[in-house]
Amino acid sequence: MSTYFLPGKNTCYNPTATNYDNNVQTEEQEAYNDLQKQLDHLYKTLPKDKGWKSEYIFLYKNFWLSRDVIKGLLLIQTYFKPEPTDIFLATFMKSGTTWLKALMFAISNRHHYEFSNHPLLSTGPQSAFPFLDTHIYLDQAITKFDHLPKPRLFATHHPHESLPTSMTSPMSPCKFVYVCRDPKDVLISKWDFMNKIRSKDLVPISFNEAYESFCKGVSEYGPFWDHVLGYWKASKESPDKILFLKYEDMKKEPIVEVRKLAAFMGMAFTTEEEEKGVVEEIVKLCSFETLSSLEVNKSGRQRFIAKETIENQNFFRKGVVGDWENYLTEEMKDRIDSITSDKLKGSGLTLGLTK
Numbered sequence: 001m002s003t004y005f006l007p008g009k010n011t012c013y014n015p016t017a018t019n020y021d022n023n024v025q026t027e028e029q030e031a032y033n034d035l036q037k038q039l040d041h042l043y044k045t046l047p048k049d050k051g052w053k054s055e056y057i058f059l060y061k062n063f064w065l066s067r068d069v070i071k072g073l074l075l076i077q078t079y080f081k082p083e084p085t086d087i088f089l090a091t092f093m094k095s096g097t098t099w100l101k102a103l104m105f106a107i108s109n110r111h112h113y114e115f116s117n118h119p120l121l122s123t124g125p126q127s128a129f130p131f132l133d134t135h136i137y138l139d140q141a142i143t144k145f146d147h148l149p150k151p152r153l154f155a156t157h158h159p160h161e162s163l164p165t166s167m168t169s170p171m172s173p174c175k176f177v178y179v180c181r182d183p184k185d186v187l188i189s190k191w192d193f194m195n196k197i198r199s200k201d202l203v204p205i206s207f208n209e210a211y212e213s214f215c216k217g218v219s220e221y222g223p224f225w226d227h228v229l230g231y232w233k234a235s236k237e238s239p240d241k242i243l244f245l246k247y248e249d250m251k252k253e254p255i256v257e258v259r260k261l262a263a264f265m266g267m268a269f270t271t272e273e274e275e276k277g278v279v280e281e282i283v284k285l286c287s288f289e290t291l292s293s294l295e296v297n298k299s300g301r302q303r304f305i306a307k308e309t310i311e312n313q314n315f316f317r318k319g320v321v322g323d324w325e326n327y328l329t330e331e332m333k334d335r336i337d338s339i340t341s342d343k344l345k346g347s348g349l350t351l352g353l354t355k
């Protein structure tokens with residue numbers, strides 16, 4: 001059972017809480033079972049390739065997704081009802097989700113908790129708010145998140161173009177925070193992570209194999225470049241709706257980026273908070289050093305998909321910029337850089353540090 005903190009209260013958000021309407025639950029469960037039948041047919045028709053975590057991934061509407069994630073996407077498209085105040089954290093895998101989860105939770109709940117006794121210190125960032133992609137069908141077809149405090153925060157790895165227009169349309173008032181990272185660091189981080197959580201029945205993915213697939217765009221939620229470009233273009237069209245951040249900028253100037261993030265979320269720091277050092281406190285609370293040394297992140301586990309848990313420590317490896325130098329040859333680096341410049345040509349986006 002996954003639980004999420006309810007700010008200001010000493011209770012957790014529980015998606016299968018007893019006050020959940022049983023009729024709605026049954027109806028959703030039936031729809032969920034029907035969907036499974038449609039999906040069994042769909043999987044037979046979609047192009048498939050080798051998954052990094054599971055045996056296969058499928059090309060669904062231009063992006064490579066696992067079975068469970070396609071199911072989650074269809075459920076989101078059909079049942080998820082965004083609220084005007086919702087804020088979505090969107091990322092390509094391994095680009096800074098865990099860090100941003102902690103920061104967004106700490107920013108939006110800063111009036112509820114003391115930093116010395118903050119729930120992030122005991123639960124870790126994974127429990128801060130739900131991951132839409134898998135949570136929506138965790139345990140059962142949960143489509144209600146009424147228990148979440150407003151603004152509701154959700155994380156997703158889905159590409160911009162896959163999400164329902166009720167979330168992404170410029171007319172929809174909900175917001176997105178997108179974080180991107182140098183694809184060379186994403187590749188290393190993802191290869192390491194996926195092998196750690198890959199089914200033990202499958203042979204681990206070799207680094208060369210992962211490198212080749214990544215360059216071809218074939219990895220969960222890939223192609224990387226199309227993912228980034230979807231959010232980049234949308235952020236250019238609607239800068240008030242999508243905040244586009246870079247992992248490298250955040251590492252270099254976390255205070256500047258966290259101020260930007262809070263202002264975008266509609267929760268800018270007051271002069272008094274600035275003087276009291278609240279921004280610095282949040283940056284310290286959510287730093288790699290603080291989070292990775294917590295007991296919950298050394299020994300705890302997180303449930304993402306029914307029957308599957310991931311050790312929290314797998315979300316913390318090195319947390320640095322440029323670790324790719326320890327893995328990629330000059331030739332490998334040049335190839336990824338050249339794919340990046342080809343793909344991003346004319347978009348105005350450069351990856352890595354902004355300045």
Ligand code: PAP
Nearest residue numbers: 093094095096097098099189287288316317318319
């Ligand atoms: P996810 O997509 O599976 O949720 P995500 O959190 O996006 O993973 O990325 C994990 C990366 O962020 C790891 O990078 P690495 O493998 O290169 O080390 C992880 O170490 C890093 N990370 C986790 N927490 C933080 C943090 N607080 N500050 C900076 N980097 C972090």
